[in-house]
Amino acid sequence: MLPSMIHSVFPSLLSRKRMRDAVRTYDRSLDDLLREVQRLLEAPLEPAQLLQMSGKLQDQFAPKLKDSDICMLPSYNDKLPTGLERGTYLALDVGGSTFRVAIVELNGNQPGAKSMRIVNMKSYKIDNSVRYLRGTAFFDWMAERIETAINDPQVKGINDTKVFGMGLAWSFPIEQTSIHSGNILPMGKGFLATEGTLGQDLSELVMAPCRKRNLPVRMESIVNDSSATLLSRAYEDPSTRFAVILGTGFNIAAHLPISTLAAPKYKGYPRKWLDQAEHVLVNTELSMFGKNVFPTTRWDDQLNATHVRPDFQPFEQLISGRYLGEIVRLVLVEAVRTAGLFSGELPEKLSEAYSLDTGTLAAMEMDESKGFSKAIALFQSRHPLSKPPSYRDIYFVRQVAQLVSHRAAAYLAAGIHSLWKLRTTSEGLSPSTVGRIAIGCNGSVIEKYPLFRELCQSHLDELTTASGAEPHAISLEIAVESAIFGAAVAACCLD
Secondary structure (H helix, E strand, C coil): CCCCCCCCCCCCCCCHHHHHHCCCCCCCCHHHHHHHHHHHHHHHHCHHHHHHHHHHHHHHHHHHHHCCCCCCEECCCCCCCCCCCCEEEEEEEECCCEEEEEEEEECCCCCCCCCEEEEEEEEEECCHHHHCCCCHHHHHHHHHHHHHHHCCHHHHCCCCCCCEEEEEEECCCEEEEECCEEEECCCCCCCCCCCCCCCCEHHHHHHHHHHHCCCCEEEEEEECHHHHHHHHHHHHCCCEEEEEEECCCEEEEEEEEHHHCCHHHHCCCCHHHHHHCCEEEEECCHHHCCCCCCCCCHHHHHHHHCCCCCCCCCCHHHHCHHHHHHHHHHHHHHHHHHHCHHHHCCCHHHHCCCCCCHHHHHHHHHCCCHHHHHHHHHHHHHCCCCCCCCHHHHHHHHHHHHHHHHHHHHHHHHHHHHHHHHHHHHCCCCCCCCCCEEEEEECHHHHHCCCHHHHHHHHHHHHHHHCCCCCCCEEEEECCCHHHHHHHHHHHCCC
8 A cells, every 4th residue: 555645735834713714614624535535545455355356357257258249359369479470561550539550560589679660650640520531431541541651662662572461450349250350330439431331341441442542452450459459569578468458448458268258259250260269369348347346436426427328337437547537526626615625716627527637637746846836837727726726735636646546556456357367267277377477558547647557566466466376477568559569460460
């Protein structure tokens, strides 16, 4: 546990008489509220309680491993890279706001050389004009950008084959039908590309306009972002068996024995694949688990009650960048109204749901300036008050943010531990014999939020050791540019 973070928030010279004479009185002091916030958020984080949460998650996995079309989804990726594969590939990364096309060189494990290298990469902004492209027009737009990328003079001299093997990291729902194909599903986020194309093969939708342009490309693989992260990290570290995506959203991919999932989960899979596959990359959609597993506070319950889809992603609502700022905001609103935070003035914007960005909290936590001057200026610029917030105000905000983010890191550790236990059992191993595994990590929260990964690692060490594993049985490792590298590695695993 972190040492107690409570210090006196009010100046010690503020007399009781002045408090009685104040124009407005409050239900409690900021000291009292901060103590309550600390108690509620830290109480569940003892190792024994986190282990109980892990066990309850494992109980929730059981029915979903037998039958579910929204979580514990097997892919067609059965092989992990050896790290010795070599070649040049075209990697595509389609996200909510950017389309990236990169030439990736995989050099294998060679002394003195980078195993993976982006030779050339072009990024294209996906604004509303692109999101509103209907049906095949969106894929025509993609093909035009692919053509521009491979016609770059630097690229023309690279490819020593007639055709680029192409890997696609697709950050949207898809009903996968093979390693390189899948039926496109509603994309959300304002995209109109599925108008008239819903249910069609994504691979063909991309390849058709490429063929019209006579582009030397061939679709080799389609992966989601969590699988891409696992594959990219596994290329450099062969002990990798999981990948965590924790930014705005949350997900985990796992490399599991195919027997972990029941036969109905492989409905429609070709017999040849089933006969030769021993393991499979599984998209767990872990964000959807955790209801009645993780202890919540009144602020968590308030967030859930006003959510557009209550209880749909209970785990994500406790740990992802989309929600950490909102949990803190709800505490701050209560603090203004009941404990005199910001002298009782609620910044106008702060009354709006999701107006407190998790990135703002991260920046405030990192401020080491005297008197938190940078944090004060940052908060005032984004949530103006008639009088800038005081040191005591920003101290309170920072402490609440630290408590919320620390709880998130601990809960994530419990989630990872539950999947580690699932894999250990499925492999017929015990915690003492499973050996070290690595987890590829990607996303703004786990990569950049102050001390988040370190706190999660510390809790993981406690949980795995308590389960009988050797110290440091799980290692959280950042997977740089995982979507791009993972798309290329997914293609290389086929060669």
